[in-house]
Amino acid sequence: MGAGHDHGGQVLRAAERHRGRLWAAFALLTVFMIVEAVAALATGSLALLSDAGHMFTDVLGIGMALAAITAARRASRNPQRTFGHYRLEVLAALANAVLLFGVAIYVLIEAVRRFGEPPHVLTGPMLAVAVLGLLANIAAFALLRSGAKESINMRGAYLEVLGDLLGSVGVIIAAVVIALTGWWWVDPLVAVGIGLFILPRTWRLGRAAVRILVQAAPEHLQVPQVQARLSAVPGVTDVHDLHVWTLTSGMEVASAHLTIEPGTEPAKVLAAARVALHDDFHIEHATLQVEPAAETGACGPTEW
Incomplete structure (x- = not known):
């Protein structure tokens, strides 16, 4: 067969190198997802709720990435699966894209509704939780960054965490502005910004996954x-x-x-x-x- 015919093993080894980082990011974001969701309900902040929803897709996406790595490793020992379960990570990335679209659209619809119904937002708890969420996202971002260059599934989780990181910055800004000025509309405005930030990146991720699933030639090859x-x-x-x-x-x-x-x-x-x-x-x-x-x-x- 010649050189390069252990490529499936190379892919598995690349995924395994980042498995520990995935587990660390998964545990970290799961804890702060719960914290943000509870805090969003307690404070009435849509921006914080949108950030918690985005973090939920982070957790789910990383969980699917871990499941795909595990399934691919097991399938590599099955002689009936000649290419293993390598496509599972592509399916997981596509599922991530669909979930992100759903979260972004929900946030945009809810933000439009809130512009007509001014909410009461507790800025103190909102700010404290947003800062903690930012720290958690920075840690997860650092854990996933290297793997994003080797795996479309890792790239999906990486992009989600990047969007969530910027979302946490937006929530912090919203909390400070509301506390200082009383401009309640900043909260849904930041939520809209988070949703609009998510959509184009999600489109690119979904498009890349679909190209693989329909077996189109790689974009970088003519x-x-x-x-x-x-x-x-x-x-x-x-x-x-x-x-x-x-x-x-x-x-x-x-x-x-x-x-x-x-x-x-x-x-x-x-x-x-x-x-x-x-x-x-x-x-x-x-x-x-x-x-x-x-x-x-x-x-x-x-x-x-």
């Missing part, structure tokens, strides 16, 4: 360039039935049929093609079929 590079491999006369997709975070895979010149050694073509895919496009898992020129057209239709 399929015509991959085809041209394989065509330039010595001995290759034609490249067809080329597919490039993402299995899970950091795991791009490809398959292609290579037509070779008469007298060309297939093993050399395969080796050169795999090196080209690895070096030029960082594709480490490729399934390549070598065909003599006389067999072209015998591999069936590719329109599926």
